Amino acid sequence: MTIWFATGNAHKKKELAAILPGHRIRIPAEAGIDFDPDETGETFLDNALIKARELYALVREPVIADDSGLCVDALGGRPGVMSARYGSGNGEKLESADRNELLLRELGGAKDRGARFVCSMVLLLSEDRFFVAQETFEGTIVTEGRGSGGFGYDPILFLPEFGRTVAELSDDEKNRLSHRGKAGERIRAILDTL
DSSP states (O other): OEEEEOOOOHHHHHHHHHHSTTSEEEOGGGGTOOOOOOOOOSSHHHHHHHHHHHHHHHHOSOEEEEEEEEEEGGGTTOBGGGGGGTTOBTTBOOOHHHHHHHHHHHHTTOSOOEEEEEEEEEEEEETTEEEEEEEEEEEEEOSSOOOSSSOTTGGGEEETTTTEEGGGSOHHHHHHHSHHHHHHHHHHHHHHHO
C-alpha cells in the first residue's frame, strides 16, 4: 500500500519505512507538495491529527502522521509539543545541537533527570476513519551529549538498561525500541488487518 507520511523529515521517513516494510512510504516533498501545517495543538495527538488531516485533504490517500518530542520531568514536561521549536523565536529555528545545549543549561544540576520521548502516531484512512497509537521511550538526561546516530535530542537521552544514549544505538535497535518504533509497530498491526 502507498502511505503518505506527513513530514518533511527524511530521518523520520527512513525510520518509518524500516518499521513498515512492504509499504511504499512517500513524503509530500517527493511529489512537490508544499506541506507545512501549523502545529497549534496542545497535545502530541492534536498535532498528529492536524498534520494527518491537512495532508489527507491534499492527497486523498492513506496518511500516517506523528507528533513526537522530549518531555523532561524537572522542566515540567518541557519541551513537549514544542520540541522542534524549543528556544526558537522571531521565525528562526534553533539547530538540534543548539536546542540540546539550551535544554542542558536549563536543566542545570537538577537531580531528577527523568525524561522520555513521546510519539503519537495517527493512521488516517478517510476523513472519518483513523487509528491512533501513542508510545514512550523512557530514559534520563545526560550532562553532555554522546553518540553520532539518530537526530534531534537522541544524543542527550540516556537509556540506563542499555548503558547508551539513543544516539549510540544502531538503526535497528532504535527502530525496535523507540517511541516511534513502538507506535509504528502498533500501526503496522492495524495495517495487517486491513
